[in-house]
């Protein structure tokens with residue numbers, strides 16, 4: 273009877289893994305979508321280089337970090353070296369150029385915290401935000417993309433977590449919850465911490481890539497093709513990792529003292545970072561260190577109300593993974 277029960281258990285886990293993998297596969301953008309994005313990006317490059325021959329365009333965010341789900345908007349960064357330029361003038365000029373080329377809904381948001389031009393391409397239906405000289409975002413996009421190549425379980429876990437966060441309404445920084453970028457960092461950190469580790473800490477390894485951006489030295493090991501199979505001694509599957517991820521954020525993380533740090537591949541203390549009290553609007557109720565801008569806590573948007581919402585959602589997810597007979601459905605139920 274015991275053997276029979278064990279076998280039943282195996283079957284259940286296999287079924288749950290298959291269900292999570294099916295969700296992951298359904299979220300991955302199809303090839304033709306990526307091709308369309310590239311094509312649209314090339315059109316933008318052409319328009320921009322006519323006006324500013326020295327300028328360069330980069331894709332960043334989910335369309336370039338390999339954590340983008342199907343039908344996402346694309347994030348583009350325009351870099352112009354000229355120190356004399358006025359940001360708002362460049363963005364207004366850019367909006368004019370795009371408008372003249374029949375792109376739709378063109379808007380220059382020059383007063384936003386991160387000033388951008390928004391637009392929509394009527395041919396492909398792709399919406400796009402263009403920001404100016406945000407090179408750190410381009411570099412952290414590369415870091416995320418490099419991590420994703422080491423072990424496929426990172427991409428699987430992050431897709432499930434992002435999908436959960438969107439379904440449950442906890443992926444909106446303007447409401448005090450976390451950005452997609454923050455969730456991906458939480459996943460990377462989590463996989464660095466598994467034993468045996470599933471991901472290494474690239475910033476603690478020998479430097480093969482380095483750039484100085486806004487006076488910040490961004491350096492790490494980027495020859496990730498040499499790291500394939502790094503996590504293969506760890507046999508955990510996606511279902512186990514989703515369970516453990518939510519269990520960690522629901523019941524194990526030390527919210528009072530801990531800062532998660534992808535840069536060091538470990539947990540560091542709030543005291544060490546002087547993140548123990550509220551300064552201005554930064555409350556540090558959940559602390560996620562940016563890998564390059566290390567004075568930046570990605571949890572700083574979280575306030576005393578939204579921290580409750582977040583932690584209750586982590587607990588709900590952990591309890592569903594523990595007890596629900598059909599977690600793949602319940603986990604993503606709209607709130």
Ligand code: CTP
Nearest residue numbers: 332333334340341344409410412413451452453
């Ligand atoms: N970013 C950043 N610092 C933040 C938030 C975002 O540097 N505090 C940059 C990162 O390069 C990130 C990009 O902006 O990849 C886009 O952020 P976000 O919209 O959170 O992530 P996406 O990966 O684009 O997710 P989504 O699919 O939800 O659009």
Ligand code: MG
Nearest residue numbers: 333334345347
């Ligand atoms: Mg985005």
